[in-house]
Amino acid sequence: MRLIVGLGNPGREYAWTRHNLGWQVVAYLAEYWGIPLNKKGLESVWGQGRVGEERVVLAQPATYMNLSGQAVSLLLSYFKITPDRLVVIHDDLDLPRWRLKIAERGGAGGHRGVLSIISRLHSEEFLRVKLGIDRPLAAMSGEGYVLSHFPAAEAENVARFIERAGRAVDTLVREGLAAAQNLFHGEPLDLAD
Helix, strand or coil, X not given: CEEEEECCCCCHHHCCEHHHHHHHHHHHHHHHHCCCCCEEECCEEEEEEEECCEEEEEEEECCCHHHHHHHHHHHHHHHCCCHHHEEEEEEEXXXXXXXXXXXXXXXXXXXXXXXXXXXXXXXXXXXXXXXXCCCCCCCCCHHHHXXXXXXXXXXXXXXXXXXXXXXXXXXXXXXXXXXXHHHHCECCCCCCC
């Protein structure tokens, strides 16, 4: 069994911010895989089903970003899943906009949600699907940037990026890490700059 968690903040005001891209990818996967997010509990909204031969739990933590580790640790414990079967989908300031990176392990890179997970699990040994949002211009703080909404002009690119990330996670589950990295690392060619 695999736990796939998309990081974000609860509440309508955060729904289409850069920080909630992970949530949006999980929402896309729920529809794509036909796994409704119809359970509430364990400090999350979640659903479970099958993807090919793999049993999966899809979840959106109901905690704020910097407390994501609470929800993730509860889910792992409840389903008896080890951290190496965890996939965390999150935004990343250090990646160019619209670029994906799938990593096996590593530090938090300044991401408070990932830091919370590492702190609660006492482990960095989980998969991350990093969604590049680039860094803000010097006039804006990193926190203000990640909590800001995408401009309306980028709506189509955001939707295509979420779909691309969803397909990367689907490949990861069905074919493994190497296949997902080979197909989805690098500059996406189908998104405008």
